[in-house]
Amino acid sequence: MAAPFDLNDDSVVVIIGTGAGGGVLANELAQKGVSVVALEAGGRYLPEDYINDEWESFGQLAWLDPRTTSGDWRVAKDFSGLPAWIVKAVGGTTVHWAGASIRFQEHEWKAKTTYGDVAGANLLDWPIDAAEMAPWYEKAETKLGVTRTGGRAGLPGSNNYKVFEAGARALGYKEVHTGRMAINSADYDDRMACQQTGFCFQGCKWGAKWSAAYTDIPRGEATGNLEVRERAHVARILHDASGKVTGVEYFDKDGTLQMQKARIVCVAGNSFESPRLLLNSASSMFPDGLANSSGQVGRNYMRHTTGSVYAVFDKPVRMWRGTTMAGIVQDEARHDPSRGFVGGYELETLSLGLPFMAAFLDPGAWGREFTSALDGYENMAGMWIVGEDMPQETNRVTLNHEVKDQYGLPVVDVHFDDHPNDVAMRNHAYRQGVAIYEAVGATRTFPTPPYPSTHNLGTNRMSENPRDGVVNKWGQAHDIANLFVSDGSQFTTGAAENPTLTIVALAIRQADHIAREMGKGAL
Amino acid sequence: MSQHQSPRGLTRRELLKSGVAAGAAFVVGSGFVLHSREAWAMETKALAPATMATLIQMARDIYPHDRVPDQYYAIAVKGYDTSEAAPAIEAGVAALDAAAQGMGHASYLATPWERDRVDILRSMEGGPFFQTIRGGLVTGLYNNKEVWPIFGYEGESYSEGGYINRGFDDISWL
Numbered sequence: 110m111a112a113p114f115d116l117n118d119d120s121v122v123v124i125i126g127t128g129a130g131g132g133v134l135a136n137e138l139a140q141k142g143v144s145v146v147a148l149e150a151g152g153r154y155l156p157e158d159y160i161n162d163e164w165e166s167f168g169q170l171a172w173l174d175p176r177t178t179s180g181d182w183r184v185a186k187d188f189s190g191l192p193a194w195i196v197k198a199v200g201g202t203t204v205h206w207a208g209a210s211i212r213f214q215e216h217e218w219k220a221k222t223t224y225g226d227v228a229g230a231n232l233l234d235w236p237i238d239a240a241e242m243a244p245w246y247e248k249a250e251t252k253l254g255v256t257r258t259g260g261r262a263g264l265p266g267s268n269n270y271k272v273f274e275a276g277a278r279a280l281g282y283k284e285v286h287t288g289r290m291a292i293n294s295a296d297y298d299d300r301m302a303c304q305q306t307g308f309c310f311q312g313c314k315w316g317a318k319w320s321a322a323y324t325d326i327p328r329g330e331a332t333g334n335l336e337v338r339e340r341a342h343v344a345r346i347l348h349d350a351s352g353k354v355t356g357v358e359y360f361d362k363d364g365t366l367q368m369q370k371a372r373i374v375c376v377a378g379n380s381f382e383s384p385r386l387l388l389n390s391a392s393s394m395f396p397d398g399l400a401n402s403s404g405q406v407g408r409n410y411m412r413h414t415t416g417s418v419y420a421v422f423d424k425p426v427r428m429w430r431g432t433t434m435a436g437i438v439q440d441e442a443r444h445d446p447s448r449g450f451v452g453g454y455e456l457e458t459l460s461l462g463l464p465f466m467a468a469f470l471d472p473g474a475w476g477r478e479f480t481s482a483l484d485g486y487e488n489m490a491g492m493w494i495v496g497e498d499m500p501q502e503t504n505r506v507t508l509n510h511e512v513k514d515q516y517g518l519p520v521v522d523v524h525f526d527d528h529p530n531d532v533a534m535r536n537h538a539y540r541q542g543v544a545i546y547e548a549v550g551a552t553r554t555f556p557t558p559p560y561p562s563t564h565n566l567g568t569n570r571m572s573e574n575p576r577d578g579v580v581n582k583w584g585q586a587h588d589i590a591n592l593f594v595s596d597g598s599q600f601t602t603g604a605a606e607n608p609t610l611t612i613v614a615l616a617i618r619q620a621d622h623i624a625r626e627m628g629k630g631a632l
Numbered sequence: 633m634s635q636h637q638s639p640r641g642l643t644r645r646e647l648l649k650s651g652v653a654a655g656a657a658f659v660v661g662s663g664f665v666l667h668s669r670e671a672w673a674m675e676t677k678a679l680a681p682a683t684m685a686t687l688i689q690m691a692r693d694i695y696p697h698d699r700v701p702d703q704y705y706a707i708a709v710k711g712y713d714t715s716e717a718a719p720a721i722e723a724g725v726a727a728l729d730a731a732a733q734g735m736g737h738a739s740y741l742a743t744p745w746e747r748d749r750v751d752i753l754r755s756m757e758g759g760p761f762f763q764t765i766r767g768g769l770v771t772g773l774y775n776n777k778e779v780w781p782i783f784g785y786e787g788e789s790y791s792e793g794g795y796i797n798r799g800f801d802d803i804s805w806l
Binding site for chain 2: 266483
């Protein structure tokens, strides 16, 4: 049977969300001949639709449905209704991402074993390791066309990168380069080479950056096995008396409640919406929500230990010219507790346009201390910190029954407190970032607080033992065999690396597993 | 830009004669604010002209950029000149003037030193009036494309083919 599929067709795999996890999974399954209905809450925007204007693009792409926040993180004060900066559109946050595509380090799959007991942290080893993931990483790098892998050349260095590189070399850093990026350095896979236009966060108008929106999604649709329903907001996952999931209820583009039957349901709505959906699907049989016998659904929310360092020089940099993320220092990504914390961090260049710099450099600040910094905008260079943060059971996504969304569904409250390890790591990274820029003559530096989260991880984590997490090593719910989690919420720990490559590798691997199990009649 | 035009067909000279000097740069008259140095005027509909002049000065004092003319601060706060917004703004500016008087000045606008005006603002920065004005300026001022060139920011480059051949790597001072 070919797409479009009937609401009563209970042979389809329903995938909720079409980003790095769901979008890739949908295409991979469709390529294997599996019938897939993908339900996407947002609309469809393609390169010709993307807007190279920060606020206007934010209005077009960002997930702006209501959410609430609590905890000691500054985001809860400065952006109380916007805990995350992620996308509501076909392709999900792969429209917005900067393209950094780096593998986990071997020890990061085994955080508990490597770091030992860290007070207050709910550390756990992944039930998979680097050897298991190596072939899937290779497939992911090939799919995304990652530079500096598979014989693909690196991107050229921009002004922002050159400042960063010179400072890093002056400090003696060795692993300094223009990154392994899912941005074409030469034409690849029917996508053109990067034109150094900037606005990577607003969607690549050239299609030089990989996004599921214009690669995996249309290719899956071309097989006839994938139907993507846009503006379809899933409210609830349904199950039968045996505890197997049977379909999903969703509000269609007209706000009408529909029910799609399913053989298998895969949840890929990012680390807020995925646990929200499981919790909102509570029933008399599963009063604490689906797949939640461990009580871990929504817990262990991780967002990476982030922050930025901007610096002003006495001469122009014009950091906005070229890719938003243009290079990396990897020397600090190692695990070296002598620095006063476990785990490590990456430093990656970043630039914001003037409108977002005004909003994010020091939210809430005013007066000349703030405005004199912006007066130096043209002479500014910038970098972002991405470090491993500690999973904590109390960092948690819960349902806020006091606040309802446009469909009358309880929204999520996102609670986050920094762990002392996170604070120690961020302060170390601020010092090193400042030192990099001072080494090349910065006259003023700005250790900038974390933005609303773009890396949202861990709220349905993977575990060997069903007691410790929500899904097994395939992303399959411990409690419900035909329910899968396919996004970054299945991360056991966050590692120091940008998560998209790992989400894609896990999705390719999960598609292989699901198709194989379906073929055996096990699912 | 409507505020470049003289209201009601008056010449600038006539406006200057009909208005009352307020602060260093503003002349307020009946239904208009005139900027004597930058040679523009804006009509006000719902707000008292003196209130609008105060608001423009407050905007500059919150985000002072010496290379940005008052005109852009005026554009950033112009949206408050509506019948819905006016009561809260009038009350906020009255509180601002009261705070100025509490510190020995005639009014906020008549406080000559920025340092003193900033002290007045600090006394109010926790309140909703200050936070509304400040929050609105983050986009009202910095998202105005006419302001960007003053900061050197070039905005979108897709229409010109990006920077691949236009200086993405042209830094020469390293």
